[in-house]
Amino acid sequence: MKIVIIGGGAAGVFASLAAKEANPGAEVLVLERTAKLLSKVRISGGGRCNVTHACFDPRMLVRNYPRGHKELLGPFHRFQPQDTVNWFEQRGVALKEEGDGRIFPVSDSSQTIIDCLLGEAEKLGVVIKTQSKLQSIRKGEKGFDLKISKENDLHADRVILATGSALAGWDFAKGFGHTVVAPVPSLFTFNIPSFPLAGLAGVSVRQAKLKLADGKFEEAGPLLITHWGFSGPGALKLSAFEARFLAEKNYEAALIVDWLPEFSEDWLRGLIEKSRGARQAGSLRIVPLPASLWKKLLDRAGIPQTTLANALSKKAVFQLCESLKRDRYQVKGKTTNKEEFVTCGGVALSEINFKTMESRRAKHLFFCGEILDIDGVTGGFNFQNAWTTGLLAGRAAAE
Ligand SMILES: Cc1cc2nc3c(=O)[nH]c(=O)nc-3n(C[C@H](O)[C@H](O)[C@H](O)COP(=O)(O)OP(=O)(O)OC[C@H]3O[C@@H](n4cnc5c(N)ncnc54)[C@H](O)[C@@H]3O)c2cc1C
Numbered sequence: 001m002k003i004v005i006i007g008g009g010a011a012g013v014f015a016s017l018a019a020k021e022a023n024p025g026a027e028v029l030v031l032e033r034t035a036k037l038l039s040k041v042r043i044s045g046g047g048r049c050n051v052t053h054a055c056f057d058p059r060m061l062v063r064n065y066p067r068g069h070k071e072l073l074g075p076f077h078r079f080q081p082q083d084t085v086n087w088f089e090q091r092g093v094a095l096k097e098e099g100d101g102r103i104f105p106v107s108d109s110s111q112t113i114i115d116c117l118l119g120e121a122e123k124l125g126v127v128i129k130t131q132s133k134l135q136s137i138r139k140g141e142k143g144f145d146l147k148i149s150k151e152n153d154l155h156a157d158r159v160i161l162a163t164g165s166a167l168a169g170w171d172f173a174k175g176f177g178h179t180v181v182a183p184v185p186s187l188f189t190f191n192i193p194s195f196p197l198a199g200l201a202g203v204s205v206r207q208a209k210l211k212l213a214d215g216k217f218e219e220a221g222p223l224l225i226t227h228w229g230f231s232g233p234g235a236l237k238l239s240a241f242e243a244r245f246l247a248e249k250n251y252e253a254a255l256i257v258d259w260l261p262e263f264s265e266d267w268l269r270g271l272i273e274k275s276r277g278a279r280q281a282g283s284l285r286i287v288p289l290p291a292s293l294w295k296k297l298l299d300r301a302g303i304p305q306t307t308l309a310n311a312l313s314k315k316a317v318f319q320l321c322e323s324l325k326r327d328r329y330q331v332k333g334k335t336t337n338k339e340e341f342v343t344c345g346g347v348a349l350s351e352i353n354f355k356t357m358e359s360r361r362a363k364h365l366f367f368c369g370e371i372l373d374i375d376g377v378t379g380g381f382n383f384q385n386a387w388t389t390g391l392l393a394g395r396a397a398a399e
Pocket residue numbers: 006007008009010011012031032033034038039040041043044045046049050051052132133134135162163164165166168169338339340341342368369370371379380381382383384386
């Protein structure tokens with residue numbers, strides 16, 4: 001049996017290991033069009049590779065996938081972050097969990113992950129060829145005929161397409177009758193022209209809640225103020241859930257920030273009224289916000305910092321609650337997040353059997369990783385999708 005895997009990224013390489021482990025007698029070949037394998041693994045997480053996330057309940061885990069949550073539930077019952085951790089640790093890679101749940105190699109170097117994956121491939125006898133680009137693929141009577149750049153034509157009994165977000169990969173899928181959901185970027189930060197908080201760049205809050213005025217989702221998480229707008233996990237999460245809506249709006253939308261999601265508005269109003277003393281509003285310390293942000297939010301509510309707290313009118317208290325709970329900004333444009341970005345869109349999920357990752361359009365053709373219309377929020381969820389779907393595709397292809 002000859003299994004050919006197109007794409008030497010996380011999903012393709014993991015699939016090759018699973019295939020060879022499941023069927024050591026099979027010939028397993030990975031073809032990568034560039035000179036480098038696992039190039040996204042190398043640059044991921046700022047060069048540290050955030051391999052997965054410490055979320056071990058499949059039902060909780062799927063909530064981190066704006067696209068793919070329904071379909072991944074079954075696969076995550078078979079291979080989830082705990083299995084990823086065990087897999088790497090059993091092969092000598094020590095991992096550590098950070099405070100926010102992200103899991104990295106203890107070495108803080110993605111090279112450790114690359115060495116482990118490629119070492120395993122060599123040990124198992126997986127053949128890997130770089131600078132081998134799939135140019136065309138055709139289903140014959142028995143298996144597939146493939147044309148590869150600078151190589152003789154190939155025949156394969158089973159093919160796994162793991163080409164990530166490469167346009168050519170989606171064209172191959174279309175050739176087999178698959179629908180490809182139009183790709184748009186996900187995981188980006190928000191640009192806000194003439195950003196009123198620019199002076200606070202670098203200030204962050206532990207937990208803010210964000211939504212778009214006309215959007216469907218409300219997402220909470222740490223929020224970072226930058227020179228240009230908002231970043232941090234909370235902003236990235238909203239960008240992922242609203243990726244398609246924002247693309248349709250050409251990245252122009254009203255963003256509403258709740259700076260204190262743990263405080264109800266009534267509670268907050270009571271707190272402000274109770275804390276009235278002879279102190280100046282600018283030096284009140286009644287809510288857990290950085291002092292510089294509190295002062296800025298007073299400005300946005302039109303309250304001079306020197307106003308004595310006991311002289312705050314009902315209207316001023318109302319305005320302050322608006323700034324704290326419904327602070328509004330006009331987003332215009334996005335910035336690619338350098339730490340992690342993915343593509344929303346890809347091969348339509350209804351056309352895939354999620355028990356095996358086999359195409360429902362072409363027998364013995366399998367898909368895994370980002371070529372599918374699956375993407376996760378930031379924090380290791382995208383690699384988990386690559387490991388899980390790669391493992392299932394590899395095992396099923398080898399059967
Ligand atoms: C800067 C950055 C940082 C990231 N950081 C993280 C992170 O910390 N945590 C996380 O979970 N996710 C992260 N991600 C996302 C994660 O890297 C991807 O979700 C994951 O790599 C997808 O794996 P894949 O194998 O499906 O696709 P890819 O890694 O894109 O691999 C696909 C491979 O197929 C090859 N290919 C394409 N067409 C052909 C062809 N015709 N013939 C042969 N080969 C072909 C490509 O060259 C490529 O090597 C990051 C992404 C980026 C860009």
